[in-house]
Amino acid sequence: MRQILPPDWKTKLRHRLLDLDARLDSTLFSSAKGLRELYERYSTFMDRFYVGRWQRWVFIEPLSEAATLGLGGLIVLLALAIPAFRETSDEDWLKKSDLAVTFLDRYGNPIGSRGIKHNDSIPLEDFPDNLIKATLATEDRRFYDHFGIDIAGTARALVTNAQAGGVRQGGSSITQQLAKNLFLSNERTIERKINEAFLAIWLEWRLSKNEILKLYLDRAYMGGGTFGVDGAAHFYFNKSVRDINLAEAAMLAGLFKAPTKFAPHINLPAARARANVVLDNLVDAGFMTEGQVFGARRNPASVVDRREENSPNYYLDYAFDEVRKLVDTFPKSYNERVFVVRTAIDMNVQHAADEAIENELRQFGRDYHATQAATVVADLDGGIRAMVGGRDYGASQFNRATDAYRQPGSSFKPYVYTTALLNGFTPDSVMVDGPVCIGNWCPQNYGHSYSGRVTLTQAITRSINVIPVKLSIALGGKGGPKAGRAKIVEVARRFGITAPLPDTPSLPIGADEVTVLEHAVAYATFPNKGRAVTPHAVLEIRTGGGDLVWRWDRDGPKPRQAIPPNVAEEMAGMMSHVVSEGTARRAALDGIPTAGKTGTTNNYRDAWFVGYTGNFVCAVWYGNDDYSPTNRMTGGSLPAQTWHDIMTVAHQGIEIRELPGISTAQKLPKQAEKPTMAEARAAPKAPEIKPGPPPVLTRRGADILVQVEKMLDDAAKAADKTSATEPSKPVKPVSSSELPFPDSLAAATPSDQVAPASRKN
Known part of the structure; x- marks a missing residue:
């Protein structure tokens, strides 16, 4: 009988694998069979709904495509909406832009205000009915009917603009305009319009129509630095918005479209013409009849004359931006929104800067084909004493001192020489x-000639272009000119230049662009013995109740050592020759050590002078907004002369500080040689005297004059009292011996004062 042996492990493994394979095959077969049966059942069920022939193409296919496109559109809309809704992530979004700031000058005198505050003291019900109707008729007639976007109004605006070949009508609803005012900027981009649309829908969901209208009337910019219709009513008509008549309401409603263009204190005829359009809109919308608006047409609104009010608007705009950035750094738990801010502005210097630029442009702007100018005056701590961002703030609020990037020309060269x-x-x-080329670029000097061997001092004095380029090559060493230019850019960064400064061969002669503000304050590094400072307008911030919350000397950035003091002094010595015997002789100040550098760009598009003393630094720029060339204007012409006029006033009544690096011989004017007898006879009787700062009173002299004024007032009062009792009795005059100053001073007459000579161009 045969004996059955147990299977070995290999046989067992084979059997197990065969069993597993059979099970997998059976499972897959069963699953496929089940799915096939399920699909057949589904097909049988769906066959009941089958639509063929024309019904399929008329109904089914369009619905199917619409569903597909709709799903894709929703995904795209969600992606586009994310950036817009990020603007609303702040729970305090309604207070995001309601800063109310009152600005003071450095001495504590009010100079203006900026910002707005959501003011519920005037509810919507108290606004005049004619103002509400004028606003709706002009800005959004279907405001109470749409969901935030007026589709019909937008389509109408598109058609009108297409027919006119330009922008003639705006399609934005009031809600969209409010969304822009609350969350967005004024830039004209597709991205902004998309965000504006989504935010408008979001506002409609969060707020009622009346709340949206109230916010719009409170927060819209109305020109003249005012926000909201109530502020505008006080500014233009000197009355509350509750008290305005139909003509005034029409003028206010006309400001929403272009407050700068139609501001009545700037252009009253344009404002009245715009108000007449608003009255037409009231009639067209059916809100009023022609008879009701007839009186407003015949008697247009009159405004308060504010032409004599010289508010430093460019400065206030810059200071307000600075305040907003500082407030953003405060703890989130800090809820104060009303501030009183003391700034570094000196209104005497500010008025001098405004007048100097206006006078130069009025007299010589046409000859030089120059239409714009900007200037910044700062102390050596970086505090901005004066700022002019353009010729006319009413015509253009664009601040050319802070936002315009212009080529500095040769005024950039001090950074190159400092690097050297x-x-x-x-x-x-x-x-x-001598001739030099970097690749295909070969710089030329101003006179298309060469001077041979010169020192660096002579090169900067004559503003030679070739030398800075050769210095950039020498500074690069084996790394080449590119490495040299990198060193120059690094030094400019130390000074505080934040402009991009792209690497180009012409960078050493000022082909890159900077702003007037940073260029001016960067030069303060020289008189500061190499310490760079940060430009600032704000000295301290207090709450409306007077509590101090921020102070520059305590909380602001501290000066940083950018270059060694000896290098700063050497540069001051070199740059002083530019003023005393170089291209900027018109900027020289009598008795005040001065240094600086002119700048003129290709085709005379930009003309600069940036200079400094031991007290202040100032930059002046002239040019055109459209970059058109001037008529051969150089930095040594109008810019240098304007700088002289501004700094003359800035140094009145202050202690003149030493300028490190300028020797006594450089500070004092050269002594004139004794003229011969023939020259004396031929000399004119009234020699021309170089203009300079007017005589400055000492503190003791000022006190003496105050005493004199009091004595004269007392004498006048005594005279009045005597005339009332004894009208025939004469009043004894005050003799010079009774005055509280020496006879020599009392005997001085106005003819002893030296009058500035007339300026020659």
Whole structure:
């Protein structure tokens, strides 16, 4: 009988694998069979709904495509809506832009205000009915009917603009305009319009129609630095919005479209013409009849004359932006929104800057084909004493001092020479002024000639272009000109230049762009013995109740050592020659050590002078907004003369500080040689005297004059009292011996004062 042996492990493994394979095959077969049966059942069920022939193409296919496109559109809309809804992430979004700031000058005198505050003291019910109707008729007639976007109004505006070949009507609803005012900027981009649309829908969901209208009337910019219709009513008509008549309401409603263009204190005829359009809209919308608006047409609104009010608007705009950035750094738990801010502005210097620029442009702007100018005056701590961002704030609020990037020309060269001194060169180092090329670019000097061997001091005095380019090559060493230019940019960054400064071969001669503000304050590094400072307008911030919350000297950034003091002094010595004997002789101040650098760009598009004393630094720019060339204007012409006029006033009544790096011989004017007898006879009787700062009273002299004024007032009062009792009795005059100053001073007459000579161009 055969014996059955147990299977070995290999046989067992084979059997197990065969069993597993059979089970998998059976499962897959059963699953496929089940799915096939399920699909057949589904097909049988769906066959009941089958639509063929024309019904399919008329109904089914369009619905199917619409569903597909709708789902894709929803996904795209969600992606587009995300950036807009990020603007609403702040739970305090309604207070996001309601800062109310009152600005004071450096001495504590009010100079203006900026910002708005959501003011519920005037409810919507108290606004005049004619103002509400005028606003709706002009800005959004279907405001109470749409969901935030007026589809019909937008389509109408598109058709009208297409027919006119330009922008003639706006399609934005009041809700969209409010969304822009609350969350967005005024830039004209597709992205902004998309965000505006989504935010408008979001506002309609969160707020009622009346709340939206109230916010719009309170927060819209109305020109003249005012926000909201109530502020505008006080500014233009000197009355509350509750008391305005139909003509005034029409004028206010006309400001929403273009407050700068139609501001009545700037252009009253344009404002009245716009108000007449608003009256037409009231009739067209059916809100009023022609008879009801007839009186407003015949008697247009009159406004308060504010032409004499010289508010430093460019300065206030810059200071308000600075305040908003500082408030954003405060703790989120800080809820105060009303502030009183003391700034660094000196209104005497500000008025001098405004007048100097206006006078120069009025007299010589047409000859030089220059229409715009900007200037910044700062102390050596970086505090902005004066700022002019353009010729006329009413015509253009664009601040050319802070927002315009212009080529500095040769006024950029001090950064190049500073880099050279930091790398082993000296003011007496000799370079050869001769042809040089970097690739295909070969710089030329102003006169298309060369001077041969010159020192660095002579090169900066004559504003030679070739030398800075050769310095950039020498500074690069084996790394080439690119490495040299990188060193120059690094030094400019130390000074505080934040402009992009792209690397180009012409960078050493000022082909890149900077702003007037940062260029001016960067120069303060020289008189500060190498310490760079940060430009600022705000000195301290207090709450409406007077509590101090921020102060520059305590909380602001501290000066940083950008270059060694000896290098700053050497540069001051070199740059003083530019004023005393170089391209900026018109900027020279009598008795005040001065240094600086002119700048003129290709085709005379930009003309600069940036200079400094031991007290202040100032930059002046002239040019055109459209970058058109001037008529051969150089930095040594109007910019230098304007700088002289501004700084003359800035140095009145203050202690003149030493300027490190300028020797006594450089500060004092050269002594004139004794004229011969023939020259004396031929000399004119009234020699021309170089204009300079007017005589400055000492503190003791000022006190004496105050005493004199009091004595004269007392004498006048005594005279009045005597005339009332004894009208025939004469009043004894005050003799010079009774005055509280020496006879020599009392005997001085106005003819002893030296009057500035007339300026020659």
